[in-house]
Amino acid sequence: MVLLKPLGSAEKGAFQQLLTLDSDGLNILFDVGWDQKLEPEILDALIAEIPQISLILLTHATVSHIGAFAYLRHKYPEFRKIPVYATFPVIRLGQLLTLEVYRSCGICGPFDDVNILKNSEVESIFSEITPINYSQPLQLHKYPALEHLTITAYNSGHSLGGTLWKVNDSIDSVIFAVDWNHARDAHLSGAFLEPKTGRVTKDLQAPSMLITSSTVSQVMSLTKSRASFLEKVKQVLDNDGTVLIPMSLSARMLELILVLDKFISQLRGENSGLKRVPLICCSNYSKQTLYQASSMLEWMVSSIITEWQVQNESPFEAKNITFIQSPSELQSEKLSPATGGRIILAPGECLEQGLSRQVFFEYIAEDEKSALILTEPCFGNTLGFYLLDVTKEKDANSQILSGFTYRSEELLEGEALEKYNKRIEIEKDELELQEAQTKRNKELIDTSASAQNPSDSEDEDEDAVEIIDQHDFIVTDKNNDILFPYVVKRKRKDDYGEAIPASLLKKKKDIKKDAESAENADENYNKDIEMKDEVVEEVVEAPIKIVTKEVNVTLRCKVEFADMNGITNRRSFEMVLKQMKPAKVCAMPGDFSICDWLNTQFEFFEVLDKQVYYPRTNFAVDVRIDANIPLHWHNVSENYSVARVQGILELDSHEKAMRSSAMLIPESQAASNELTDVEMTDTHDNKDAFGRTEDGLTIGDLKLTNLRKELTSLGFKAEFKSQGMLVCNDKVSIQQLNDTEFLLEGEVNTDYYEVRKLMRKYITTL
Template sequence: SLLTFDNVRVLIDMGWDPKLKMKVDYLSKIISSVDLILLTHASISHLGAYAYTCHVNPSMASIPVYATLPVINMGRMVTLEAYRSAGLLGPLLNAEITVSDVEAIFDRIIPLKYSQPTALIAGTLKGLTISAYNSGHSLGGTIWRLQKDQENVVYAVDWNHSKDSHLNGAAFLAANATNTLHRPTVLVCGTKTSSGIGRRKRDEALFRSVQETLERGGTVLLPTSTGSRFLELAHILSNHFQSHNLNYPLFYLSHMGSRTMSYASSMLEWMSSSIIREWETKNESPFRFKNITVTSNMAEILRSDGPKVVMVSGEEMEIGFSKLLFTKLCAFNNTRLIITEKPDPDTLCGELYQLWEANNNSNNNINRNNNSVALALQLPVVYNTEVPLENEELARFVENMSSLKRSRERLLAMEQRNKTILEQEENFEQDGESSDEEELIMTGNIELGMLIYSNDTYDFDARSHAKKRLLASTTSEIKNCMFPFFQKRRRITDYGETIRAEDFAIRERKPATVTAPIEANNNEHLGEKHKWNDDLYGDETALLDSTSSLYLTTNGHDTSNAAQKPVKMILQHDVLDVLCLVEFIDFEGLADERSMMMIIPRIQPKKLIFVGPVNEPTLYDELADTYTSLLGSSAEVYGALTNIPINASVNTHSVNIVLSDQLSKSLRWQKIPGNWHIAHLVGRLKVITKNDGDDDEENERQSTFVLEPLSVDNSVNSTDLVTISQPFTKSSSPLLVGDIRLSELRHKLISLGFRTEFGAEGVLVCEKKVIIRKNTDSNGKENSEEDTDVQRSSSKVVIEGGISEEFYKIKDIVRQMLAKV
C-alpha cells in the first residue's frame, strides 16, 4: 500500500506472490519517489519482494525502513527460505542474490518497539510520527499508526484480537487503545478473516487428527509458514507430545529451522505472558524443543519408516519443501495433509483446499474444521528438482563464485585499509596496535598483493594541503608526501603472545538436532583455542551461501574436496496419484468476521478502507453496505482496487500559527484530567511574508502567521483588520473544558474523606446523597465507565442530589477538575 501525506510517500509492505514469479518492476518504478518504508509481518505476502527489490535497486539504501525486531529477524528467515526454494539464492548456477546480500539488506532496517512513538525529522519526513502496536497475528506483527498534522491513519492488515499460545491479542482491545488507536481519521483493514473456530476446539481437532493418523501408521503433513505461524504449531504439538508421552517422530523440514528457533528463543519478551511463565518455570526457552528434529535433508524424512508428524516450510505448497515432499507421500492412503492457512486459489495448496471444500459442501457438512476428505484422483503438477553441476557448468560456477569472493575480499580489505589510515592519522603520535588490515594479512584471509596489484585499486594522497603541513610540523623534519604508512607495534600479552580477537570469538556450530548435544571436534585438544569458522552465519546458513567453503575449497578452483556440490534446478512435469486424506484446520491467527463487526465500530474510524489480496468489487460493495450501517451514515467505507487511488484526507483547512514570545509568557496554563494543559488567549494575528532565494525571478513567497498580544501595537492599519458579522463579546459564564473519568473522581473523593461506590449502570454514589453519572448529548443514554472511552467526545458529567452541604462540596470538587475558559 502506498500512502501519501502532502509531499510524503510511505510504502507499507513489499509482498510477492506465493510462487515468486510475478515481476516486481512496478516497485522499481515508484521506489524513487518513496520517502519511507514500513513492514508489518514476516511473511512472503508482506515482505517477500523487499530484499530482491533492494538488490536490483541499490538506491533504496538511502530510504529509511522501519519494522519491529522480530519482523526483521524472522523476515530474513522467510526471505532466505523462499529465495532458496525459488532458485534466486543458494549454490545455484544462475542465482541472482547471495546470503550476504540478504543479511546486509535486513541489517539496514531500523528496529522499533511496540507503543514507541517515533517523530521523524529528516527532510520531507519532518512532522510525521509513526508508532508500532501489536497485531496478534505473527511474532512482532505490527499495526502501524501514522500521524501528520490533522491526519491520523491506522494501518491494520492481518490482525487477531484473541490470544494464541505464544502471542497476545491485538492492541485494539488494550487498556490504552482509546488514546492511541481509536477514532482515527482513516482505518485501513484487511478483508481476510478466519473461520471463527475457538482456540480450544481448534487445538482439539488438530490433536484428534494427528492421533488418528499416527495410530494408523501414517504420516501427518503440516505445511506452515517459516517465520510466523510455525511457532504456534510447534509449541502446541511439542507440549502435547510431551504431556501425553507420545514417542512418535516429530520433524521440522526447513532450510532455516534451527536459526528460526534460535531467534524465537531470543525474543521471548515479544510473546505472551504464558510463554514468559513457562520460561521461568522450566528455566529454559520454550522453543528449545526436545522432541522436534530439525533438518534440511528431505531424504532423512523419507528414510524414517512408520508413523510420524512432519511440519514443513511452505504454507502455499509452492516454495519451501512442502510441494516436493507432498509428491513423495500423496500416493499413500495413510497420509494426511492438514492445511493450516487459507491458501491462494492459484497454488497447489489452493487447489487441494478447493477439493476439500467442494466435498464438504456436497456432504452438507457445516463444520469444516473437523472433517477430512479422502481424495482419489490424478493431479498434474510442476515442481523444481535439483541436479548436481558437472563439467563446464561446474567450472563456470566455480569461476563466478571465486570471482565474487575475491571482489568481496578486496572490498573488505579496502574498507579496512581506509579505516586504518583514518585512525592512524588521528592517533599518529601514539604507539598504536596492530591494524585490522595487518590481522587479515597475517591470518591469510586476504593477500597483500590484493591491496596493491588488484584491478581498480589506486593509491592517492587525498589529504588536504593544510593537513599535510600539520602532520609535517609535528615531526622532527619535513618529509615528502609518501604512501601513507605508520609503523605500529603489535598487541601482545604479558607473556609475549600476540592477541587476536578471532581466537576468542564463539564459533557457531549446528548439532544433529536442535536439542542434541554439540559434538566435540576431534581435531581440537584440551586447552587449544577455538578457530573462527570460515562461514559468516553458521553451518545451516552456509548451505545457502554459494561462496561458502562448503562449496569452494581454499584455493577456490578445486571442488573435488568440497563438502557439498553446487546444483542447478530443472523444471519437472508430473501427474500424481493422490490417495491421501486432506483436512483444513484454521491456524492462520486472524480475527473472524463476527469479531471484526463488533470491534471496528468501537474503534470509530471516520473513514474505513478495506484492502484485499485480489480485486473483489462485489465483496467490497457488501462490506461497504454492512459497515456503513454499523458506523453510521457519516462514516465513509471504501474498497481498495489495484492502482486506483483513494482520497481519504481530512477535509479541513488548517494553518500553523506561531505564538509570539510575549504572548507565550502571559499564558496561564491549567491542568485537566488526562495529563492535558489548557490556556485561554486573545491576540491579534499578524501575517509575516518573506522571500526565499537569491534570484528575484524565482523567489517563493512564504507566509508565517504570528499571534501577538493586543497591547503590542495599538495602532492598527485598516488593511490588517478583518470584518466579522458579529462583534466579539466575552461570555458571562466561563466554559468548563475537560473530561472527567468517574474512576479518577472516585479516588479523589475517597482521598478527601467521602464515602463513594459505583452503583447500577455505572453511576457513582457519594455519601448516599449525591449521584454522579455521565451521559451523551446525542441520545441521552447513560454510559458506564467502559462506554465513556468510546463516546468521550460528546459525554458530560451530571450531578444529582438534594440540597445539602455534601452536594455543593462535591460540585466544587468536580468544577476544580475542569479548566475554566
C-alpha cells in the first residue's frame, strides 16, 4: 500500500505531504510549509502526525515549503529528532528567509517582548539539516528504520537549490515534483530535461507514482513573460512613478534582481536622464541573501559561472541596487528623487508578511503615478489576491481600503528601553553562569586526567615553557572544537622524532610582518571563494517594538500581474509527463483543465483535503504443463538445470517485480519437464467494499491437514516430517512458506502431477 496524505492546505499555499510506504513502515514528510498569514491552525494536522514521521525532505526555500520548519522544531522536541535532508542552498537561504519572515511577524528579533525564537536558535535548527547534492543517490544506512530507502535530489528549477525528490524502496519509486520549471531562467537550469537531447532524464522516467502540482504558467515562453514584465515597469518609470514589486526572499528575488539590474543598465545607456532611477531593496536580510548566492554559483546555470570568470565578480554584486532595512529610509532625498521613478523590491510576495505590506500602504496605495506589480500567484485569503480582484472593477481607482492592518517597527525609548536592557542583562548573566559552570566541569575532567598520568603532563608543560623562554616563540593552535567522532590525523615521524609544522612556531616579529602583509593583500583577495564557508553574522541591532496600525486609504495606484514565478507552462508540462510515463499521478489542486487532462492520460488522483490510497501492483502467473512441448533446460553446474527462475515481468511499459520460487533439479530428471503457456492474472480486479484493490492472495484457504486427508483417501502415503513438511510417497514434498505461499518439490513423475492437480482445488492461481 502507498498512502499520500495532505496535512497542510495547498489552496492556502502550505505544502505538507505525508507519504506512507507500507513495505518498510515509513512515513516521509515532504515540506513543512506555512500559509502566507502564518495561521497556527494550518499546522494542527501536521502536529498530530509528528510521532509517526520517519523522515523530512525539503524542496524550496519559500514560506509555502519551509515556513513552519524552524517554528515546529523549536516547539516540539520530538519533531526536532527527525532526520532532515535538503540541498545546501535550501538550507542556507531558507535560514535567511525564516529570519526575515519571523521578524516581520514578531516570532524572533530584537523586540521588547520575550521572543518565541532567537536568531541563534534558528541558525542552530537549520544547521541540523543534512545537505545533499543533485543526482547522487543516498542510502540511509545510518538510520535503521530507513536502511532500505534510497533518496535522490534533482534540480527542479524555480528556486536556487530547488529539489525534485526521487524515493525508492524495495518495490516502488516515487517522484515528488511540486513547483518546477523546465526552462532555463537567468540564473537557473531547467528541470527534468537533459540539456543536449531535450528528453526527460532516464532516471526520472517510469516512476510508480508522480506527485506534482496542477498549477502552470499561462505564458508560453520565458522571453515573453520577461518582456511583458519589463514593459510594465518602464511605463511607470516613464510617468515618474514608483514600482513596488513584492518578492519571495531567497527564491524568485535572485531572478528579479538579475533582470532588473541589467534592465536599468540598458536604460541608462539609452537615456542619460534615467541615471537617478534607484533600484531599492527594502529588507532585513536581502543583502546577506545575495552574499550567500554569490558563493553558490555552481548550483546555477553554466552561463553564470562564465560571466563570473570573465568579469571576475559575482553577477549578484548588483551595481544599481541600494539596500535599506526600514521603509522610513525611502523618504531620503537620495532614494526619493524629484524627477524620475524608482523601483522598490520588498519581501512578502502576497503582501501578507515582510516589509512589502507596509511599503504598499505608506508609499504606493494612494499615489496614482505608482504601481504594484505582483509577479507570483496570490492565494485567495491574501491581500494580493484581494487587490487583483478588486481592480478588475471599472471604478477601482476610487476603492476605499479599510479594515486592513500592517505592522511597523519603532525604536524603544524611556521605560520600555530600560525594561528591555534589564532583561537582556539577566539573560547575559545566566549565559555567563552557564559558561562558567561548563568551564569548571571541563577543568575537573582535565585535573582528573592529569592525576592519572602526572609524569606525562609535567613533561609536556616543561617542554612548552622551555620553547617559549629560550626561543621567544609563540605556539598557536588553530584547531576548532573537536566533535565526536573525531579521527586523529597520523603524525609524520621518522628516526629523529616527530615533524613540527613551521606554522605552529613563529617569532613575534614574524607574526607582526604576516599580519601587515595580509592586510595589504586583502584588497586583491577574491571574496567569492571566501564566501563559501562563511556563516552569516548576526548584526547587533537596537531594541525595537512592533506597532500594529489600521488602514484607511483610497486605492489610486495601478495593480497589475506579470508572471515571473518561474514555473512550467502547460505545453511543456504535458510534454514532460508524456515522456516520463508515470504509472500513477497525484496532483495538488490548481488548474482544473490540467486535472482533466491528467485524468484522460494517466491513472490520476487529485489531492484535496483527503488522503489518496492505492495498493501495490500484484501479478499471479499460471504455468501449465503440456506433454506435447518439450523443455530444454540450461545447465548451471554439477549437472543441475534451472527449473524455476525469478525474473521481471514487463506490462504496459512499466516494470513490475514478479516473485517466484526457484528450484534446481538434476538434468536427467528435468529433461521430461514440459511447458504449455504462461497465463497472467492482474489482481486489480479484486476490490473490496470500498472500491480499493486488495493486496490479493494468490493462494486460497489451503491447509496441509486437509490436503493430507485428501491424499490419504486417494491412496497416497502422506506423512508430516520435520518443520511441518508434508511428504507424499517419499517422492513429493509440500512446504508452507507463509500464509500465501506454498512450495511443491519432488521428482518429475506421475505422483508429482497428481499432487499438484489436487492442490489446484484449493489454489486460485499458481
